Amino acid sequence: MKELSKELQKIQQQIITSGQKNTSRKSEGSKKKENQENQALINCSICDDLHWISPLDQNINSVNYILCECVKDEVISRQKESITSSQDLGDLTPSMLKRMTFGTFKTNQADSNLVEALEISKAYFENPDGWLLFTGPTGVGKTHLSVAIAEKRIKSLKPVYFGFIPNILEKLRNFNNYNNQTEGYLSFLIECPFLIIDDLGSQVNSNWSEEKIYQIIVNRHNNGLPTIITTRASNISEQLVFNPQIREAIQSRLQDTKMVNEFAIVSQDYRNRK
Numbered sequence: 421m422k423e424l425s426k427e428l429q430k431i432q433q434q435i436i437t438s439g440q441k442n443t444s445r446k447s448e449g450s451k452k453k454e455n456q457e458n459q460a461l462i463n464c465s466i467c468d469d470l471h472w473i474s475p476l477d478q479n480i481n482s483v484n485y486i487l488c489e490c491v492k493d494e495v496i497s498r499q500k501e502s503i504t505s506s507q508d509l510g511d512l513t514p515s516m517l518k519r520m521t522f523g524t525f526k527t528n529q530a531d532s533n534l535v536e537a538l539e540i541s542k543a544y545f546e547n548p549d550g551w552l553l554f555t556g557p558t559g560v561g562k563t564h565l566s567v568a569i570a571e572k573r574i575k576s577l578k579p580v581y582f583g584f585i586p587n588i589l590e591k592l593r594n595f596n597n598y599n600n601q602t603e604g605y606l607s608f609l610i611e612c613p614f615l616i617i618d619d620l621g622s623q624v625n626s627n628w629s630e631e632k633i634y635q636i637i638v639n640r641h642n643n644g645l646p647t648i649i650t651t652r653a654s655n656i657s658e659q660l661v662f663n664p665q666i667r668e669a670i671q672s673r674l675q676d677t678k679m680v681n682e683f684a685i686v687s688q689d690y691r692n693r694k
Contacts, residue, residue: 464490510582511618512570520567532687534561540683541565545572548614548646553674553682555654559689562650566616569648573614582616583609585623585633592632606632610639613646620651621660634666641673649674654684 467473467488522542527534537554544552554562566582573580588609595605609615617636623629640647653660656674660667674680 464488466490508581509570509574510616511584511587512567512582516567517571517574520564521571522568525561525564525568526690529687533685534687537561537565537683537685540681541569544648544681545569550644550678551641551647551649551680553680554648554650554685555652555656555682556685556687557652557654557689559691560685560687561690562685563618564690566618566648566650570616578614579612580614580616581609581612582618584618585620588617589623589629589632593628606635609636611643611645615640615645616648616650618650620649621653625662627663630662630666633662634669637670637673641676641679644679656682 467490473486473488522538525534525538527538540552554565556562570580570582592605615636620633623633651660656671660670660674662670675682
């Protein structure tokens with residue numbers, strides 16, 4: 421009887437062990453099938469759709485991940501969309517960008533240098549090295565050509581900020597009075613890749629406004645950042661009115677022939693042209 425009981429226990433143990441093996445085989449088979457199904461859903465075998473990969477030659481203790489090739493095109497496309505959809509263009513409006521282009525700039529004015537002004541503007545768009553300073557009375561095309569350069573940059577997905585100097589100062593003043601973000605906007609004006617300051621000299625001067633203009637011009641000049649400035653002052657040293665110390669510093673930058681290409685536009689006011 422004892423021997424029969426032992427035999428039954430042995431058979432029972434064999435059945436349990438066999439069941440466990442079968443279950444294990446089924447489990448391994450299910451996992452393999454699941455992995456195959458998951459692999460079929462993965463589009464990129466390099467990053468497993470994580471979109472980031474670790475270069476093979478990096479130290480394992482210090483890993484910097486890089487974008488996988490599978491998403492680089494998408495990221496570049498999104499960056500381009502971001503530039504065109506959310507870039508702060510300052511005082512530029514759709515109407516200005518439509519009206520003031522290279523194509524709409526009229527050069528058929530006798531006793532003018534409008535053809536040369538247009539060519540200089542096109543050349544600066546192609547190679548914005550240094551500064552471009554347009555001088556001349558109202559209505560000769562200073563703002564038109566500046567906006568035309570901005571329009572070409574926008575179409576080329578390149579950054580640009582256009583500011584009418586009284587509006588720039590008003591924004592700085594409002595930030596200062598409202599939410600203390602003056603330094604952020606000022607830093608933006610100093611550091612932005614391409615800045616257009618329109619109608620320098622038309623502002624109402626004060627110690628505060630002169631200091632801000634000084635900071636923008638001196639810092640951008642020191643850093644060699646592409647900048648276009650328009651002014652009605654045909655004689656920079658006499659007609660741009662600032663306090664003596666600031667005037668000297670600003671004039672020195674604007675008259676730096678190694679950095680600044682000054683071009684005086686000669687023409688009638690376009691409003692009076694026939």
